[in-house]
Amino acid sequence: MAYDFKSAEAKWQAKWEQSGVFHAVDFSEKKKFYALVEFPYPSGAGMHVGHIKAYSGLEVLSRKRRKEGYNVLFPIGFDAYGLPTENYAIKTGIHPRIVTDKNIEKFSSQLKRVGFSFDWDRVIDTTKEDYYKWTQWIFLKMFEHGLAFRDKTLVNYCPSCKVVLSNEDSQGGKCDICHSDIIQKSKDVWYLRITAYADRLLQGLDKVDYLPNVRLQQENWIGKSTGAFVNFKIKDTSETLRVYTTRPDTLFGVTFMVMAPEHPMLDQYKDRISNFAEVEAYRAASAKKTEFERTQLVKDKTGVKLSGFSAINPVSGKEIPIFISDYVMMGYGTGAIMAVPAHDQRDYDFAKKFGADVVEVIKGGDIEKEAYTGDGEMVNSGFLNGYTNKKDSIAAMVKFLEEKGVGEAGVQFKMKDWAFNRQRYWGEPIPIVYCDDCGMVAVPYEELPLKLPKVENFAPGSDGESPLAKIPEFVNCTCPKCGKKARRETDTMPQWAGSSWYFLRYIDPRNTERFAARDKLDYWGMVDWYNGGMEHVTRHMIYSRFWHKFLYDLGEVPYDEPYAKRTAQGLILGPDGDKMSKSKGNVVDPNDVVDVFGADVLRTYVLFMGDYEKAAPWSESSVKGCKRFIDRTWGLLDILTDGEGYSKELESAFHKTVKKVSEDIENLKYNTAIAALMTLLNTIYDKGSVTRGELFTFISLLDPFAPHVCEEINEKLGCAELQATSAWPTYDPAKCVDDEIEIAVQINGKVRARLMIPADCGSDAAVSAAKENADVQSFIAGKTVIKELYVKGRLVNIVVK
């Protein structure tokens, strides 16, 4: 009889839910295992098959762990604050709350149809009051500890629209909406001081098991560099200009200095700088440049030489000019550099254009042509002359600077503080009040959550302010400190806030007293295995590690690092090989696949289609292959014979497959695990019959991938216990090897024959067996044997001349 996946899948999904087998048990005696997948953003488009692949990896592992006797926490939730929902609301006038609830319902039903073994009792939604109460709570703790602060920074701003624009919306220096010129405006924004944790975020990577490229991307993002700070005296003042450099040993080669146009010292000394008008004109011009222009015009350096404002080289005592140029960024280092044109290509380009001196201090290149950045002997460098090792010369110079009191060793990070506020409606309100007398005051903890009020119009105001600013009942309040009239902060938190701690809430999702009870945090501990997309490695992953470390410092969580292990799945591309997108119309809807082929086929295919960590295109016809596999598995019932154990012919095949599947699942090699099961299935059909014991083992192995058909067969076999809770099969290593094996016989490295020998055959016996072979003899006849070797279980190679 044909397998009716529709009724079987609905039936088993209902049974799993009724029996509660996938519920994680707090404080269970069993060993715990916490598997985490990145929770989805519930967009209106619904899920696509990429989500299914992302969850199927740890789904298989979770099901295996339960069978192995673990108490598994495998939760799911929704990261529901964000722009797409808000934009949809602006367009349609439907409230984001309604849209979000509808989308979450759709996502949930899609996930349930696939039969994922999530603990649905622990579902969370970041936009619910009982959740974001704690997001706000963590923010306030950061505020209390000085990690949340306001600062002025440069942003893209359209003076006509009175709105802050992103770089994408301000290309070519024109406003995307009104086409007037964009200016860089300094604006007061909220920051989280993630840089305070830069070093620990880097060092913490030693304690965890992340995929190498995940780790590397985080290291690059944090971008630690070691070097030195050097203070250059400004001529005829008591002022010093401080710079950061990774090569303090090239100090004798410094022939000028460059400051960022926005450097505050310029304003301080505008009376001394006789061409300050030029400075201001340059500032205006460079402020107009977009990020795009700045990076595209790398070769073409611009700048202004300051008149009446020069520096003294601390090692040579020579006077050197100071320039301003936008190739120096205010946001990195000190906003000023010492230029070593002979050994830095950017400085070299600038020196050539502005006629500055080029002094070679490291031998080995041709500084007539270009800057030399390699290693070599130090020259023209006073006490450093003769040094050939970079490390030594840097150390010697740093020692000199520190003794003279004109500099010291130091480190810099590329990572910047996290700009944290958005002028948007659909996000967590920032729980801060502005009081004329008291300044910024935190909303008292007992008043959390600070609820997001209902509004009618979700569009940001023409002044670039959040829609919340238009609600007097929300804005106007009293100062929690002095009781006088005050104003609320009207901006909301960014998309990334709620996801920065969600893995902790799963541990105790309904707690009203704390974000999670301490004893439960102690029990569940770190996330044992976290899987998600590469696109979240440098933002969500870093942000959430930062929040977690902060909570650890407060003593609120037991571990410093949140995730013990991190992996990432590859994308599913459209059938055309392009990235799936709505505009290209190549998106595959999991519902369609479930309708036509069933959930088991979908689950099996997304893991079988290729290397789990690599991108692979969707192929409708390959899906059919998995459909056949599921149907043929069902068909085993037709060739069922009595017998609990393995038949003699299949015994070693079963032991080998149990081993292979067990190991492959642990190593994300789902595709070869499924291939091994297909091979075993073919072997069974070749034999023509299957014992009850064999079939039971087969479905036990397949169950994590295709649980519905396995439960159905399990029931047909008369098993009272659910397949979901039955034990994972074990294997005997001794039975994974055959008594007799086939080896290849090579002559001069080329395969000329194959023969069967006993597995425990020794080297001499194998070689002489090979030589007895007629084919082999014809190849060695009349030639001299130079060398004979036997690789155990693999081959014999005879080298002849």
Next chain:
RNA sequence: GCGGAUGUGGCGGAAUUGGCAGACGCGCUGGCUUCAGGUGCCAGUGAAUGCAAGUUCAUGUGGGUUCGACUCCCGUCAUCCGCACCA
């Protein structure tokens, strides 16, 4: 520019980490079943050459190490992904 990854049949991909290249699946060809389409089942399927047993060539490309290289080393080309005037 810097960093990382990848390159294997018509396609997705395997290869115990230096040991029989192409597992498994798709597709294709032929056959059986069928009024027919689909399903299902059986056989074949890297290329060249040969009636055939076979032989030769093949893992982007050029060299090298080795009895033996998809795997290690040096060079080179292509594609993809990060970061990007980071001092």
